[in-house]
Amino acid sequence: MRFLICVALAAFLGAAGAWALNHNRFGYREAKFGPFDLAGEVNIDNVTEHVTFKSEGPGLYGSVQLIGESRFDFGVMAPGAEGEHLFKVKNVGQKELNLRIGASTCKCTVGDLDKSSLQPGEETDVKLSWTVKQGVREFSQSAQLITTDPKSPAVTLEIIGKVVGDFEYVPDVWTFNEVATGEYFEIIGEVYNYTDKRIEPGELSFSNDKLTELAEFDIQRIPESEFKEVRETAIEGFRVTTKVAPGLRQGAISQNLLLPFTWIGEEEGSSDDAAESSDQPTLAIPTRGRVVGSISMIESSKLKGSPGGGYQYDFGKISRDDSLTAKTFVVLKGKERDNTTLRVGKTAPEGVVQATLGEPKSRGSMVLYPLTLELIPGKDPIERLGKNKDDYGKVWIESDNPLVSKMGIVLTFAIQPR
Amino acid sequence: MSLESLPTHQTTASIVKRHLALAAVSAITTLAWVAIAAAVFALTSCLVGCVPADSLPVSEPGDEQFSVKMPGVASGNSVIAEGEMSSEIAAPQLAKSTKTDASTVAVRLNLVSQPADTETSIENSIETATETASDVEVIPTPKGKPESDAAIREAKLARALEMERKASEPKPPSIKAPSIKADLLAGAEPETYKTWDMPTLTLVFTGNQHGYIEPCGCTGLERQKGGVARRFSFLETLKQKGWTLVPMDVGNQVRRFGQQATIKLQQSARALTEMNYQAVGFGPEDIRLGVGDLLAVAASDSPEDALYVSANVVLFDPEMLPQTKVVEKNGIKVGVTSILDPEKLTVDPGAEVIISDMVPSAQAAIKALSAKSPDFKVLMFYGKEESAEKLVREVPGFDLVVVAGGYGEPTYQPAAINDSETKMILTGAKGMYAGLIGLYAKPAAEPDANASAAKPTMKYARVALTHEFADAPEMRGLMKDYQDQLESIGLDGLGLMPPIPHSSGNKFVGTATCGKCHTEALEVWEGTSHAYATDSIVEPPEERGDVPRHFDPECISCHVTGWNPQEYYPYESGYTSLEESTHLLGNGCENCHGPGAEHSAAEAEGSDASSDLRDQLRAAMRLPMDKAREKCMECHDLDNSIDFHEPDAFEDVYWPQVEHYGLE
Known part of the structure; x- marks a missing residue:
């Protein structure tokens, strides 16, 4: 019983004490001069509309100053590497300044504050640490420092830099876009070495034998003066030029250019190394492009190329409100492009499928013909849904140049009479 | 030993001890109650708008507006300076959080005449200073009145609506x-x-x-x-x-x-x-x-x-x-x-x-x-x-x-x-x-x-x-079309065939072959999600179940065996399809250790490989711990496995799940 009385007494005293403490600090009291009202114009409901900071006023609040830049460029880091940087902030106001770390763009950027409250004139470090992502070229993360400085409620701190492994390929994927069969083409790229050892490049090749057969490689060391300004930490660079002769089949190409190398300065010919000769380090540089015929079309979600070099346009089932026309482009490439004129050949079913070539336009390595495909409805429903090889509409694009063969387009559609 | 059997002085000592213990319990309880009561009261105070002055600017829950506190006043006092976007919320806060204790805070509101060419409201300045009560005007504070939770909610709602109305003006x-x-x-x-x-x-x-x-x-x-x-x-x-x-x-x-x-x-x-x-x-x-x-x-x-x-x-x-x-x-x-x-x-x-x-x-x-x-x-x-x-x-x-x-x-x-x-x-x-x-x-x-x-x-x-x-x-339909398009064009149409040889020059054999000798490692693997990686894209879980993704190289590359996970292409002898590559389903051993055809052939019964060659091939398959984390990150990257990048996650969470060594 006494125990319970003691507990109740303690509870009462505790609650009373807490209430008194809080009431003294936060409680409401009758205002001395009644509710705030100034000439009937400014009252508690609209006072903030009339308030602006007298921000130049001396000593009214803590004021944050970032010592140094808000953006830290770490230069170059390897994927997966971890880094950290200390930003320094100072309270240049004459009152206490409170700080906390706000949102950061990613979990890999973590803010750490030495002190969360700064007296006037006091400084503190803000530590940002990060882990560099795999598979990105540029790193950028930020974190916000939230302050009680009304002039700078949030200070954004940024970490930026480039992400490269031991070697950087420029560009990251070496492309040759679209080339015509029968055309030579070049692939040019650069390789930079960020290790602490120089390399001696070996014999270049592609990961595909056919491509290697057709290719001629050239690799040149890039003078330091050409890359040091941008790639300060790279110790050497190479420019690789590959000329590929005609002979590739049409279609997309996705292969690697293989650059084997040896480390300069490593002992060669020792018995241990000899056993590992087949494990020569090799850089695999992604190489992409597409080989198309002399006549091709610009593919879209409705127009697809077929392995034989033709194309298929899918109108689908056309309702009464749908358009009966489709606009596409025919492309002429290759050395004969300027000696060739295209025209529409036969269409089938005659009277149902119409095709019109617009005025050609030439730029760079291609000539572009707008092609309009149109379906003419009849009295009966017409279907060409590709159920067998004859179940298509057809359009032939012919050339006046015997060196440029014609191209076929098949159409699938179902139209109602209109 | 019973209490009655003890000498009297011992019993008295025991009673004293009991009282001391009781006093201690009472003291602790008192402190606990003080703490609880303080917490309850502080919470109640917060609910009615009294916020400690040294706190940092935070958003008002629910309305996602925010206020900026100006702590340039004496400890225990604050003035909330508010932008026009949240002024309706700020006003009551200002009123409620400003004390009438003129000895510690002074706030002066000076009205100045509005310039004729100014579009904004009357320009004022608010100054704060630790001055005496005699030379300041104090913003009076209306008396607080108890509010029920419902009343508080209603008041907040009313303020929000008022704010919205004003914002729309x-x-x-x-x-x-x-x-x-x-x-x-x-x-x-x-x-x-x-x-x-x-x-x-x-x-x-x-x-x-x-x-x-x-x-x-x-x-x-x-x-x-x-x-x-x-x-x-x-x-x-x-x-x-x-x-x-x-x-x-x-x-x-x-x-x-x-x-x-x-x-x-x-x-x-x-x-x-x-x-x-x-x-x-x-x-x-x-x-x-x-x-x-x-x-x-x-x-x-x-x-x-x-x-x-x-x-x-x-x-x-x-x-x-x-x-x-x-x-x-x-x-x-x-x-x-x-x-x-x-x-x-x-x-x-x-x-x-x-x-x-x-x-x-x-x-x-x-x-x-x-x-x-x-x-x-x-x-x-x-x-x-x-x-x-x-x-x-x-x-x-x-x-x-x-x-x-x-x-x-x-x-x-x-x-x-x-x-x-x-x-x-x-x-x-x-x-x-x-x-x-x-x-x-x-x-x-x-x-x-x-x-x-x-x-x-x-x-x-x-x-x-x-x-x-x-x-x-x-858009789910569109994503299905996208996957269908990838299926119909196939790996060949995507330019991924013929596949690229692995940098080691070696070929893939599949996890089952590895497991013939590495039985314990196989058991560990079978208990992980790696074993079901392909299933999870053939029949994606939950809301993604309607669109299979096993024709999408960007998914396949980490969900089968024998692909480059970062460049999304198959290696020679790597996975090509569910039908043709049944031995390469799941994210198998060889994705980390490298293709194991030569190693497994050298270890097979009847092999005429020399012991030197066997040793070399075994060494080539080893993945030392210091390289393992980096290897894992080829799939466990920030986009696809953010937890992996937590500090010590590899050592404490991920590695223990797949832990295996040597020939186990």
Whole structure:
């Protein structure tokens, strides 16, 4: 019983004490001069509309100053590497300044504050640490420092830099876009070495034998003066030029250019190394492009190329409100492009499928013909849904140049009479 | 031993001890009650608006507005300085949190006469100082009265409604004359669009999708933002509220180069069309695909029909797409153009794609737009923020510049640009956010000789496209078409055949072969998700179950055995299909240890391999611990396995799940 009385007494005293403490600090009291009202114009409901900071006023609040830049460029880091940087902030106001770390763009950027409250004139470090992502070229993360400085409620701190492994390929994927069969083409790229050892490049090749057969490689060391300004930490660079002769089949190409190398300065010919000769380090540089015929079309979600070099346009089932026309482009490439004129050949079913070539336009390595495909409805429903090889509409694009063969387009559609 | 059997002095000592113990318990209980009571009271105090003065600025729960506290007063007192956007909330707080104790705080409100040419409210200054009561006027505080929870909620709701009403009232054009308050508030907390009055017209900005047409779900859909399916749903929710939308995208739909990227660009353009996007710009990765792929999505017969618009990108011929576009809805004309910073290009675009200088292009665009007298002019800019700021300083006239491709996430508020009247917002990366610009037309009853004052007023909110927005069936259908397209074109059509030899020159044999000797390691593997990695893309779990992804190289590469996980291509003898590669299902041993055909053949019964060769092949298969983490990260990257990147996660969580050694 006494125990319970003691507990109740303690509870009462505790609650009373807490209430008194809080009431003294936060409680409401009758205002001395009644509710705030100034000439009937400014009252508690609209006072903030009339308030602006007298921000130049001396000593009214803590004021944050970032010592140094808000953006830290770490230069170059390897994927997966971890880094950290200390930003320094100072309270240049004459009152206490409170700080906390706000949102950061990613979990890999973590803010750490030495002190969360700064007296006037006091400084503190803000530590940002990060882990560099795999598979990105540029790193950028930020974190916000939230302050009680009304002039700078949030200070954004940024970490930026480039992400490269031991070697950087420029560009990251070496492309040759679209080339015509029968055309030579070049692939040019650069390789930079960020290790602490120089390399001696070996014999270049592609990961595909056919491509290697057709290719001629050239690799040149890039003078330091050409890359040091941008790639300060790279110790050497190479420019690789590959000329590929005609002979590739049409279609997309996705292969690697293989650059084997040896480390300069490593002992060669020792018995241990000899056993590992087949494990020569090799850089695999992604190489992409597409080989198309002399006549091709610009593919879209409705127009697809077929392995034989033709194309298929899918109108689908056309309702009464749908358009009966489709606009596409025919492309002429290759050395004969300027000696060739295209025209529409036969269409089938005659009277149902119409095709019109617009005025050609030439730029760079291609000539572009707008092609309009149109379906003419009849009295009966017409279907060409590709159920067998004859179940298509057809359009032939012919050339006046015997060196440029014609191209076929098949159409699938179902139209109602209109 | 019983108590009765003890000598008397021992019993007395025991009683004293018991009393001491009781006193101690009472003291502890007292302290506990004090703490609890204090906590209860503090909580109650907070609920009615009393916040300790030394706390930091925080948002008001539920309303997502925020206040800035000015702690430049004596300890225990605070003045809340508030921007116009949240003034309605601030007022009661100011009243309630300002004490009448004049000995510790003094607040003086000085009214000055309003300058005739000032559009803003009466200019005042509020000064605080630790002065004596004799030379200050004190803001009196009305007496607090007890409120029930319901009353508090009602009061908050009423304040919110009042705030919304006031926010919707015509105001001086914040676009033209951004107040210091708006700048002050930039970057503290995001504003929510949910409390807005319905804008006359709402511009929706996205950008830099960068290949992330949907969140893959590998690390949990609830933890991944973005995707066209959520974006579609978000736009639908706005439309259902009756909002009129003009969606626009700054560009850069894809990340990679090749046939899959081409298909992704086409499907992205289709998604943008279905979401009724009115203008789309170009990013450097779009340009890298080449003129053919770009014309397929961007060529148009007329500006009205055009999806893409660019002031400085010409695809083959200037007639292929418009340089500017004006969209008129609900009486507001919005002019828009886009610029791609040539510095962002990673490859030469070729002679068929012309990227012109930014300044003359922007000048020509603003001239063309101005001729059509739009109410609001937008520049979509792909490049760094600094470049965008520099450009709009050199080419004035845009009300808003929307930047993608720079650093950082979208800011909480539009940023002011020094020496420019243009405001700037960011889209962020990977299409994770949508930026809303609510435009409010000036009422016709307020004719104003000043043309700039007739501009619509603007509000901004950034919206994270989280799993809060369900996947729209329309876009799920599109994703299915995308996967079907990948299936029909096949690995050959994607340019991935013939496969590339592994750098070791070796061939893959499959996990079952490894497990013949490494029996314990196989058992461990079978108990992990690695063993079911392929199943999870053939029959994706939960809401993604409708679209299998085992024809998508970007998924296959980490869910089968024998692919390059970062470049998304198969190795020779690696997985090609469910039917032909039954031994390579799951993320098997060889993905980390390398292809094991030679090693397993050398170890097989009857092998004539020398012991030296066997040793070499065994050594080649070893993956030392110091390399293991890096190897894992080829699949467990930040996009697909964010937990893996927590400190010590590899050592404490992931490695223990797959721990195995040598021949075990």
